[in-house]
Amino acid sequence: MSFSGLPLPTLGVLGLAAAAVVGLSYLLKVHRPELPVPFGALWSSVVEASEARRTSTRLRRRWSLLWQLAMLLALLLALLEPGCATWRAAPQRTIFVLDNSASMSAPVDTASAPGGPATTLDLANQQMLADMGSLRGRDEVAVVTAGGVPEVLFAPDAPAVLRATFDPRMTATGPGDLRGAMRLAEALLPAQDSAATIRVYSDAIPVDLFDDVQYCATGPQRCVAVPSTGIEGNLHVAHFSVRRALSDPKRIAILLETRSASPDETPARVEISANGLPIHGEDVVLRRDAPHRIAFEKFDAAGETFRAQVSLRGETATDVGEDPGFDNVAYASVAPMTPFRVRLVSDRQNLFLDAALLAIQRPLIVERWSYQDAHENTDASPPPDLTILDASDDPRPLPVPDGATIVFDPFKNTTRPFAIESTRAIKRPSLRRHPSGGAITEGLVFKDVNMRRATAMKPAASDTVLLEHLGEAVALLRARDAGPLVVLGFDPAQSDLPLRAAFPLLMDRVFDSLDPPSDVVVPALLAGVPTVWTKSTLSSALKEGDVVEFWRRPDPGDPAPQAPAGKTSVQEGRVAIALDLPGNYRAVVDDVAIAPFAVRGHGDRVPPPATLMAPTPPQPNRWPPPSERPTIASLLVWLLALSLVLEWWTFHRGRTV
């Protein structure tokens, strides 16, 4: 109970003045007017037979005074305007924004409450009607639906009228346009000086709309996002990206951000799966203004397709269904991890080479050949990506193979001819430099290299010198038609420790120069949003006119798709993609998968496809504010004031009192 009427000092002065007027006028009225009558005896006989002198009649005057004072007291109390805040508040307009997009048709758990709402939309309808019923009769409400085409379902009217006419059997179809609905709702807001509330019932409040809500919260209008308790869709995955760790491509870097639109703390469970197998799960408590982030820099997970889901704790995960706006689940893919095939031809005594290969941060398939194997070369398998030839101890001449090749100390066996002519053997250590190693030797320090067994080479004009000693090349890179050739004029096994430390890095640089690492970020697009990629985004191998099919990888438990989700062709070097269902996809050309990619549910966070967007509603003048209806308090004040004046007038007109 609080009082919002006149201040107590003012009311006290007013009350004292009024009481003085009433009391003084009563005192003046106490003296009855005298009426001389000539026939008192007859009057006495008549009066004795009547009730004119009854006790209650005689006390009527005193009762009148008490009655006037009581009404004056009640009037002063009414002027204080007692009551609770909601009862006293000015009429307020509430605009209910009801999301009736397809995502709202998600079933809810009815096990705990049989016969209750079956879908999220039913739950939202139920809560909206309950909220509508809690409003006062003099308030105004309006309903705006946020379906594919936002519309004003009910213009501002009394809550009782809308409750009587609102049909809760609404169907949820199509994508949602909460922004358009918000624009319509804002158009229904009254003038700036009137209180108004926008209550949004949606399974996903767009993150950027929070800014609008915040903006409204600072102004006279009060926008309240009202995620219904229990509406699962208030949770959504705001960001989910997966890529291979830069320093360790065999590991995965994961960044997941989940949000809740509910103003209350929402217990939720976040799960991440890779290739259908759960790899991470944790229970979190989400708050509206505090996104929850999960970041794994190097997550040891084997898989290419990832799926993140946030759901209310204790509830079963819902199926994404056919809703492109469903954003409780997000998908991401990483590029396939193609192993680098290395063929190491040595006498199998150089463990230093094996150690260097183990330090390479990329998957390797090392094929170790003996000299015998190299001479026979009976393997019909595809040629390796890199051949490391440490044939200095092979007494027989071994030809340099095609393809990328690294040759160690080819001049050890002086009897064997080599494509690069040696100049002389360096006998003593001296200064060295690596002037033009480029990306391969940049930052590498071959300090204190024991060059006594190194061999200087005579590079060709097209060769790239990787390392020089006394102005002579001791390591170079030669570009061949058959493949690049890296020649090291020294044996690292014979080198000192610094060289041993730099050698694995040198190898890694060589690998990178031979096989540059592919883009670790797999492209992704938004469901329902037509997107145009260059063909290199999928694969540089695509040719003009190639037909590209897009196959969705089924979620766990889902059957394998029987038909591609989409099909397009390469035109002018571009690929146009439009997929409606979130998920992990792969692009297939002639039954060969060429690239993975992910389709993310857009929810309400991004504008829906242009073809589905509602035209921007005009911004007319604001809807007139709700009319001020007389309140019970004001009626009471008037009633008491009228009663007091009537009683006072009746008292002093001297007729009935």
Next chain:
Amino acid sequence: MSTLDPSLRSTEPDALFDEAFLRLLNGLSILSRRLARGQHRGERKTRTRGSGVEFSDHRPYAAGDDIRHVDWNILARLDLALVRQYEEDEDLPIYLITDVSASMQTQAGVKDRMARRLAAALAYIGLSKLDQVGITLSASDHHEVLPPTRGEAQVFRVLQFLRTKTQGGPTDLESVARRFCAQHPRPGLVVMLSDMYDLDGATRALAQIRHQRHQVTCIQIVDEHEYVPAKMSARGDLALIDVERHTRAELTVSDDLLRSFHEAHEAFCGDIARACGRAGSPYVRVDARADIFDCVMQIFRAGGFLR
């Protein structure tokens, strides 16, 4: 004189009998003579035979009779001694009893004013017919008497007497009748001008006067503003002051109460009228605010005053 309210005081004497009233009196005198010639013989005659000038009858002579009344012609012709008898002329006095009690002074004394003006009018008529007219201004505390007088020249004396400010006191008609009868044993025509507001003594007073062989005419002067609810302004909480007994009664006056009082008042007046009717006494009820001429005509029509 009442000290309760200035309204109880009588009107100024000069306003009581103004020039217009005196012209009215002259007209009433002419009118009364015309009415007397048409319906009555003229002056009032006594039933007794006496020494008048008009012959009435003969009777045998008896010892002791005045021999001057012997009809000598009959004695000579018929040798019968007869005595001539004559009708004797006799004045019938008119007594006007005017109530000057406090109840007559309410409402600015309209009833008292009407009573005095009626008394003046009737006295003038009586004096103009050579009747003796006596006036009594009486209440329980006051009793002023103008002895019967005769002749039109006495009209100014009558008017001067009626200007007397004697007034006030309670209405006690019985004591008034008692004192009147004691002072006026000679029967006459008694005209009672009063509001008769004596709940128990009104009828008894009239009976007492009749018992003295007076012929009584009751003229009740009432004011409608004192008993007709529609003309009464008294409503609400009031203190009723009995102007005669000076009693105070606080009560709430409502329309129902006024209606009850009106009914009781009518019943009271009806009782007086019925009592007068049973005794053969004319009864006239006069509104104090009515025209004086109409009131006199009303009295004439009721009979008893003119013969």
